[in-house]
Amino acid sequence: MRADIQQLLFERPELRQYIRQHPNWYRKLSRDPSQVPLLEKEANQFYGRTLPQRVEKVQNSLGLVMMMMEMLKMGQASVTGAQGPS
Template sequence: MRADVQRVLFERPELRQYIRQHPIWYRKLTRDPSQIPALEKEANQFYGRTLPQRVEKVQNSLGLVMMMMEMLKMNQSTNSVESQGPVQ
């Protein structure tokens, strides 16, 4: 593998780890070192760093927070009804 490709992999440990998990990239980069941007793009998709994947993560987190808030509201309303005592 060329020294410039090795330098890029040394500077970016996540790419180095991705290549270890997907060894086909050793061959691709040895034959065509200009494939580094394609490697970065594929690694970003693998690690969930693309914009659509990030938006989906935020949506899932917001959904979870909203569900927790609804559960707290229901719990508080149940506790307030219980604290008023029996209806006469």
């Protein structure tokens, strides 16, 4: 493998880990080093760093927060309802 590709992998441990999990990239990069952007794109997709994946994570988090807020509201309503009128 070329020295510049090795240096890139040394500087970016997440790419190095991705290549270890997908060894076919050793061959691809050795034959065609210009495929580094494709490697980065696939690694980002694998690690969930694409824009649609990030948006989905935010939506899931917001859904969880909204559900927790509803549960808290229901809990407060049952506590205040159990005490009766003052």
